[in-house]
Every structure is written in C-alpha cells, then in structure tokens.
Amino acid sequence: MAAKPQQSKKPATESESKAQKRALELLAEDCKRICTSALNKPFTNLQDAVDHLLPFHVLGSLAGDEIDVEEMEAAADDGARLLCNRRDLAAELAARRAVELHARVEDLRQRMGKLEDRYRARHQRPLPEEELFIAQVLKEVAERTLETERAKPTVLSSESDSDSDESEGGRGT
Numbered sequence: 001m002a003a004k005p006q007q008s009k010k011p012a013t014e015s016e017s018k019a020q021k022r023a024l025e026l027l028a029e030d031c032k033r034i035c036t037s038a039l040n041k042p043f044t045n046l047q048d049a050v051d052h053l054l055p056f057h058v059l060g061s062l063a064g065d066e067i068d069v070e071e072m073e074a075a076a077d078d079g080a081r082l083l084c085n086r087r088d089l090a091a092e093l094a095a096r097r098a099v100e101l102h103a104r105v106e107d108l109r110q111r112m113g114k115l116e117d118r119y120r121a122r123h124q125r126p127l128p129e130e131e132l133f134i135a136q137v138l139k140e141v142a143e144r145t146l147e148t149e150r151a152k153p154t155v156l157s158s159e160s161d162s163d164s165d166e167s168e169g170g171r172g173t
Helices: 003-036 046-060 064-077 085-125 128-172
Strands: none
Touching: 003 046, 003 064, 003 085
C-alpha cells in the first residue's frame, strides 16, 4: 500500500511541476504581451479589451517580492533562472510608459506651439471686416487724391503753357 501512494505522489509532482512550468510560461507570455501592448490604441470590442488588459494581472500581486523569491527558487530547482522579477518588470513598464508619455507630451507641446503661432499670425492680420473698412477708406482717399490731381493739371497745364511760351520765346530769340 505504501507503494501506491508513492506512485500516485510521483505523477502528482510531475503534474504539479508541469502545471508550474505552464504557469511560468503563461506569466512569461503575459510579461511579453505587457511590454509590447499598444497603450494608446482604443479597444475595438469587449474581447479586445479583455485580451489587452488580462496580461496586467501579473502586476496585481501585493507581495511581489515573496512571489519573486518563490518563482526564483522554483526556477532554480528546474535549472533555469527568471529573466526578471515583478519589481523589475513594473519598473521597466513604468519607464517605457514614462518615455511614451514624455514623447506624447513633447508632440502635443509642438502642436500647441504651431497653433499658437498660427493664432498670432492670424491676429496680426486684420479681420475681414477691418480689411473691408480699410479698403473703403483707401478708396475714398484715392478718389480724393484723384480729384485733387484732376484739379491740379489745369493749373499745371497753364503753368506749363506759360513755361512753354517762355521757353518758346527764349528759343525764338
């Protein structure tokens, strides 16, 4: 009878080790999915939201250091080592997100600067109503100047006639 429990224990430990390996593989896949997820992309449907948010369960542990130690010990027993612990993963994700957000903020600042430049340039020019008023004033000034100029040629022509008479008289002599 003692042989049967040992035989039943052996498959249980094999299944447990397989389950642990599978759990570690799934965690590694989730870590990769977290690192490569498109954070700015909106969800298309409920399944898409679940697919994108589910890997973040990796970051939900309250006692991350204890789990890291357990995972490292389990991995060491299998002759492997963990690529990163939860704290390192969280720090890496936070750093990536910070870099992405910094780039986005800089992009938004540049866009805002361009909009402010356009706004300033637009308000340096007169408004259409002001342009119309300025055009009307310029037209009136031009008409008055033209009327003044039309009145002057008579004076100029009589002066120029007298000048030409004098010059003709001067030439004839």
